Structure formats: structure tokens, C-alpha cells
Amino acid sequence: MAGRRAPGLSGLPASALSAAYTNHGTNLRENHLNSLKTQLSVFQQLLHQFSITHGKEIRKNPQFRAEFARMCNAIGVDPLASSHRKEGSSKTSGGSVWAQMLGESVNDFYFGLAVRIVQVCRSTRAENGGMIPVEEVRTRVQKGRGELGGEIEVSEDDIKRAVESLEPLGSGFTILMLGSVPMIRSVPRELNIDQSTVLEAIQVLGYVTISMLRINLNWEKARALAVMDDLVAESLVWVDTQGDEKEYWTPTIIRDV
């Protein structure tokens, strides 16, 4: 069949020409992809090496850990989300690769931390109504870890990250700002505006009384009483009846020895 064709460029069928272009394009793309793949694998290897060399520091030094997490964020990978996805059915997502790469030590760290946070929130729920400052959790967790041997410093940033890692579980654990203080709320409940206002005032003043609320917020006595009764009923505040006027305190300064 080919023998019948005359020699020369024009003799080449148009399809062959475009096939050559396509071929070339594919080659280019493949080269490009290959070089990207190489770059990525080099990068992954370096990162893997980095996490091995610095694994201890990542687990130990909160500042280092925060920087590491920031780096992960910058490249658009969430080292925590990875461990959750891995347990799910879609294990082909890039996340699990990440977890494997890091030897899961970082994931384990935050997972272990989350467990300790849940324990602290549970054990203090009766006394604080399920609202506890992040800073207090941090202190307690750090102390608890000390008992188990292996003093590990934990930062507020770590606590927040660990709490966020609980969200996919539908645990109801959230971090919210009360005034300027970050709190962990372990009971699914919304505070109304009056309640938040009062809790913020207690944070600033230490405690409040009905007359303080009436003077500072211009509230009717009935309104102030209703809010305080609600807060007492939800075990968010404690009362002290031994002063001149009934005082309402938040139990945030209750600490074990």
C-alpha cells in the first residue's frame, strides 16, 4: 500500500503529521511530568528525612511544631486531616501519603493530645459546666504528661489544633472566644448574648453581683436575676453567699494542687 505513494513531504498523510506533533507534545508533557515527579519525590524524600531527623524536636518543641505545621499549611497539606482520611474508605487521597511519610509521629502526637484534652474536659465538666479556658487545659495536660514520664511542652496552638482534629468525629468540642480568652466548650450549647456578656464581665472583674449588673449594664433586676439563675443552673458559675451581697464566680481558678 505504501509503495504507491510518491516521495516528498506532501506525500505524508496529514494524519501522520499531526500524529508527530501529538507525539512530540506527549513527549514534552511526559518530560515535564517526569521532572515534576522527580522534584516531588526529592521534596518528599527531603521532607521525610527532615521529619525523621527532627521528629523528636517536632514532638518536643512547641515552637518548632508550630513552624512545621505552618509549613505544611503553606504547601496546602494538613498533616492532621491525613490521619482521619486514612482511616476512612478513600485511602488514595494524598493525605495518607503524607501520614506515611511522617511516620505518623506527628499525627500520633496530636491524637494523643486530643485524648488527654477530652479527659480533662470530662473530668472538670461537673465543676465548670463544660467551659474551660484553653490555657487551663494546657496546664493540666502538660502536668498530666509529666506524671506519665517524658515531660513534653505543649503550646496553646497545639491544643487548638488537637481540638480541631476532633471536629470530624462530631464530638461537640469547639473553641470559642469569650471576650479575649479562648475557651474550649465540651458541651453542645449556645450561650445567649446576656450570658456571654455576664461571663465576660466576670472574666474582667473576677466576679459579679446583681447590683453590679444593674449599674454597669443598665439591666432590670429581673433580667439580671434570670441570667444568673440560668448560669447557675448550667453549672457555669458558682455562688458565694458570705459577702455583703451574693457574688457569682466562674470556676476557672479551681485547680488541683
Next chain:
Amino acid sequence: MAQAAPQTGALEPPSTATPFQFPGYYSFPPFFTAQPNLVTRAAQHQKWSLLIQAYCRHNRIFVLSLIDALNSPLFHNAALNRRLSLNDAREVLNWMASEPGGNRAEWIGGTGKAKTGAEKVWVYWRRPEEWASVLEGWVDGTGQKGSVLTLWELVEGEATASQEFHGMDMDLLQKSLQVLVKRGKAQIFGQEDSLGVKFF
């Protein structure tokens, strides 16, 4: 947190050198008011129980006299000008004596029904069966199995000065030894005020 409270009570430590370190919640004014919310109050009882046990352990108090304790730093925070009332203190101790409270207290001569405040209570920072193990361990460790000891030398003798049970209330000692007697690990004999015990 050094306690600068005036030395009022009859419960002052006889010998301990370091002052008791009160926990943070001791400086929390509402801690001294019985909380109206029952969930909160349960948490409060728990905290009081821990404090009472730690305080008694530190000061080697085995029997608490309610009326004396009310004026001691344990129930009276002079710096805050806050105190636990007789009724609230009794409620805490009742809770400690109950099953949910871990049987960490026992009223001497029955439940605290007398409303005078004169009632006394054993504070079990160690329960009698725990004391039994401690005593047994000490006898074992000092190679005194088979020998006879008087009850007096067990709790007052020089040999036990460094032990936790040194200075223990005699009745509590007997209660604890009875645990060992029941297990066939000890035998008590002798007269009222010159009791001896033999460990096996």
C-alpha cells in the same frame, strides 16, 4: 501560698515542719458556700474530700473533731474571711462516709446526728484495710514476723517514728489489726491497756 492564718484550732500539727500547701481552690470564695446546683455541689464535695484527706495526711490527723475543725485553717480561710458552716461541713463528711464518697470517713459512735458539733469522725486518708497492708508491710520489711509487739510501741515507739501510722489513734489501730486477725495474719491478746499483737 503560705498560710498566715492565726493559729486558733486545736488541730495544729504537733510536729510537722513544712506548712500544708493548700490547693488553688481553697482561695476560691464560693468553695465555702454550699452550691445550689446539685451537679456543682457534687463536684464541690469531691474537692472538699480531697482537701480534707490531704490536710489530715499532712498533719497526721486520724480523728477530726468537728467543732475544732471549724475554726482550724482547714474549714476557715481567714485571709478570705470565708468559712464552711457546721451544717455544710457535716454534709461534706457525711458524703465522705457514704459509698459514693468512697467511705473515706466514719462517724465515731454512729452517724453524725447529734447537732452539737461535738461529734468526731475518722478521716480515712487510708482505710483500715489499707492500714492493715501498711502495718503488715512494715512488720515484714523489718523482719518481725512471729515476734510480739505491744500496740503502744507500734504507734508510739521510736522504731515507727518515720512511719505513716506513727501516732495513730488506738481505736483505728485496733480496727486495722482486726482486718489482719480476720485474715489469720495476726493475733491480738492481753488486757485493756496492755494489748499486744503477734504477726504471722
